Amino acid sequence: MEAVRKSDIVLANMEASNPGGYSLALEVGFANALGKRIFMVDQIEDPTVRRYFEMVRQCSERVFLKLGDALDHLLSLD
Template sequence: MNIKVFLSGGMNESNWQQEVINLVGKDGYVYFNPREHLLSKSNEYTMWDLFYVKNCDVVFAYMEKDNPSGFGLTLEIGYAAAMGKRIILVDEKSSFDNKFEQKFKIVRESSSIVFDNFSAGINFLKNLRNGISTL
C-alpha cells in the first residue's frame, strides 16, 4: 500500500517539494504536489489543495524560514487536523522569529509531530514506509 502525501508549504524558488520527492523516493509513496497543478485562481487552487488534503494519508508541511506568511500551510494543517490526518511539520521559521513563533504555536500544537529542520522531517517520512516511524 502506498502512503499518500500532501506537500504543504511555500511556493518559492527553492522547489522544496521536488526535493522531498527526490530524497524520500516514489517507492511506496504517492505525492500530491500543489506546485504541479498550475492553477492561478484562488478558488481553484484552494479547492484542489483541500481535496487532496482530504484524500491523503499524511501532510508533510514545511514552514521555511523565509516563507513570508504561511497562511496556506496554516489552512491546510487546520483542515487536516480537523479530519484526523497525520501531520509532519517542519518549522524552521519559529527558531528565527520570536513574534512568529508565538503566533504559530497553535499550528505546531495541531501537528502530529514537529521538527526544526528539513532533514529530520525527511528522515521521519522515509521511515514511515519501513514501519520505523509511527504517528
C-alpha cells in the first residue's frame, strides 16, 4: 500500500489467470480514496467473474484490454 501512497498513477492489471482479484480491488479502492489516477487492464473473459469488477472499472480513468496498449498510453502522458 505504501507504493500506492507514493505513486501519482496506478496501473491495475487484472490478468485472466488471476484467481479472484481481491488484492487488486483493494489497491484500486485505496488509490481511488487517495485521489490517484487509475488505469486498468481488464483481461477477464468470464462474464460471471467480469461483473464483479464493474466497480473497479468505474474507478479507472480508462480501461484497456491489452497491457501493451496501457503502457503505450502511460508513455504518452505528460
